[in-house]
Amino acid sequence: MNLQGVSYVYKNEELSIEAFKEYRLNKGVVCKKCGSQHHYWLMSKQQFQCVDCRFRTTLRSGTVLQGSKLPYSYFFIAVNLLSKQGNRLTLDEFQKHTGHKYYEPLWEFLNKLKINLDEQERGLILSTYSDILSKRFRLGLITDNTFPLKAERQLVHVEEQQLERVAAR
Numbered sequence: 001m002n003l004q005g006v007s008y009v010y011k012n013e014e015l016s017i018e019a020f021k022e023y024r025l026n027k028g029v030v031c032k033k034c035g036s037q038h039h040y041w042l043m044s045k046q047q048f049q050c051v052d053c054r055f056r057t058t059l060r061s062g063t064v065l066q067g068s069k070l071p072y073s074y075f076f077i078a079v080n081l082l083s084k085q086g087n088r089l090t091l092d093e094f095q096k097h098t099g100h101k102y103y104e105p106l107w108e109f110l111n112k113l114k115i116n117l118d119e120q121e122r123g124l125i126l127s128t129y130s131d132i133l134s135k136r137f138r139l140g141l142i143t144d145n146t147f148p149l150k151a152e153r154q155l156v157h158v159e160e161q162q163l164e165r166v167a168a169r
Contacts, residue, residue, distance in 0.1 A: 010080055010129070015136065016072035019129040021059060024048075026128065030062070031055050064116045070109055074098050076129050078113050083122040087114050 010016065021041070029039045031050040038051040048057045060066050065075060077097050081089050091107055100106055117125070 009133070010076040011073050013071055013073050015129070015132060016076050017059070019132040020065075020072050020075065022132055023125055023128045024059065024063065026124075029057060032057065032062070064112050068105070068109055070100070070105055074100070074106075074109065075113075076125070078110060079117065079122050079125050082113060082117065083119065083126060086119075089114075 028037055029048045030037055031039070031053060033055040034050060034053040036050050036052040039048040039057070040051060041047075042049040042056065045056060046059065048059075049055070050057070059072075060068065065072070078089075078094060081094060081097060085093075089110070091103065091110060094110055095103070095106055098106070
């Protein structure tokens, strides 16, 4: 499967938000106000809320996506491409995969990811996305009409290979 096909798998914004939320939960959400790590997801506001002080934290807050208005799917597309090509990924190639019109926000975004995410972290992020995708397929929430099953299977295979490489180090 070519890289364009794998990028298609990551373009589902709903899945990307769910996977990023799961990634945040796995990493731990820390309250900026009281420092507590006890949060729950406030569905009506699409934010985490601290159990102790009720302070709300957005999904992007305190992450590499903070301050960015780009879609969450761009994060997973970039991480996927960076895990395959390392820091050799060019902005033109990233722009081609996202279909984004403007250069500057992508440049800032890609540089922030290159600086802040190491190879092991990239593998963890992609495995989280793969887990969410597999879970949705098993529950029947994604059908062949809305998402290509073949691409999902190949994505899982790619993710397994990346995790094996990280574990071998």
